[in-house]
Amino acid sequence: MIVDFADPKLAGQTIVVRNDARTPFPNGHAVDPATTGQVMAFRVSKPMSATADATLPASLRAPLAKLPGLRARVRQLLLAEIKDEFGRIKTMLGTVEHGALGWDAPISETPRRNDVEIWSVVNATPDAHPMHLHMVFFQVLDRQKYDAEKFEAGKPATLRLTGTAMAPPAGERGWKDTVIMRPGEVTRVIARFDLPGLYVWHCHILEHEDHEMMRPYRVLP
Numbered sequence: 203m204i205v206d207f208a209d210p211k212l213a214g215q216t217i218v219v220r221n222d223a224r225t226p227f228p229n230g231h232a233v234d235p236a237t238t239g240q241v242m243a244f245r246v247s248k249p250m251s252a253t254a255d256a257t258l259p260a261s262l263r264a265p266l267a268k269l270p271g272l273r274a275r276v277r278q279l280l281l282a283e284i285k286d287e288f289g290r291i292k293t294m295l296g297t298v299e300h301g302a303l304g305w306d307a308p309i310s311e312t313p314r315r316n317d318v319e320i321w322s323v324v325n326a327t328p329d330a331h332p333m334h335l336h337m338v339f340f341q342v343l344d345r346q347k348y349d350a351e352k353f354e355a356g357k358p359a360t361l362r363l364t365g366t367a368m369a370p371p372a373g374e375r376g377w378k379d380t381v382i383m384r385p386g387e388v389t390r391v392i393a394r395f396d397l398p399g400l401y402v403w404h405c406h407i408l409e410h411e412d413h414e415m416m417r418p419y420r421v422l423p
Contacts (some may be wrong), residue, residue: 204256207246217244226329228384263376269341269392274318277311280355281383281405281415283327293331293405293415298324301356304414311403311419313395322390323383324348326355330384331410336401339377340393342370350386363388380406395421 219242224230233239278298286292294302297310313319320343325331344367354360367390374381383389404416 204258205244206256207244212246215246217246218242219244228330230329266341266376269318269394271318271320271343271392274320274392275313276320276322278358278361279311279321279323281323281325281327281331281333282355286413290413292413293327293410295403295415295417296355298355298358298361303417305416305418307417309418309420311417312422313419314422315398316394316396318392318394320390320392322388324353324361324388325383325385326350326353328385330382331415332380332382332406333389333403334380334406335393335403336379337397337399338393338395338401339379340381340391342374342378342381343390343392344369345384345387345389347386348388361388397421398423 218240220235221233221239221241222235224232225238280296280298280302282294282296282302284292284294284302294304296303300310303310311321321340323333346367347364349362349364352360352362378391381389381391398421400418400420402416402418404411407415
């Protein structure tokens with residue numbers, strides 16, 4: 203990212219990067235503009251002795267080569283929210299077939315080296331989650347709404363898609379390792395798992411990944 207502060211009109215100004223996202227996102231409480239609504243401030247003061255090379259390339263990236271999805275295995279995964287033994291909200295991962303699964307539950311995702319898989323992730327929670335897969339890049343295929351009132355985790359037959367699938371916006375059409383998954387939607391990503399080993403996938407909201415929205419997956423030889 204390149205930011206140009208060279209305009210003389212900016213001299214002496216403080217430019218504040220603000221956050222207006224509701225919490226939990228996207229349908230929660232409004233952010234306090236005096237506290238958490240302020241993210242970062244730039245004070246435009248002393249001139250620099252040198253400027254950065256700010257020449258932008260004519261093209262930011264080459265066209266994305268599509269992964270072959272016709273024979274890809276499709277896994278139906280789950281973002282879930284339950285209560286723990288103290289009545290606190292507990293965010294979890296799992297599968298549509300088995301429901302929410304804890305960290306110590308048997309590993310349910312075991313692609314083999316160079317397998318191409320589609321992970322179809324149902325967000326059954328009331329908020330959005332930035333989901334991250336370790337050691338693999340993926341492409342976002344689409345998002346589609348589902349009937350959240352009739353869906354029951356652990357009962358795949360209750361998952362009923364509605365409307366039409368929505369292609370990702372321009373900013374999500376490159377290689378990704380993290381993507382936002384919104385409530386009431388099924389997000390589909392496709393990946394080639396090329397590095398054997400034991401990894402994790404998790405929500406990148408700190409309190410979610412710690413309690414306990416993180417699951418291991420294993421890429422077999």
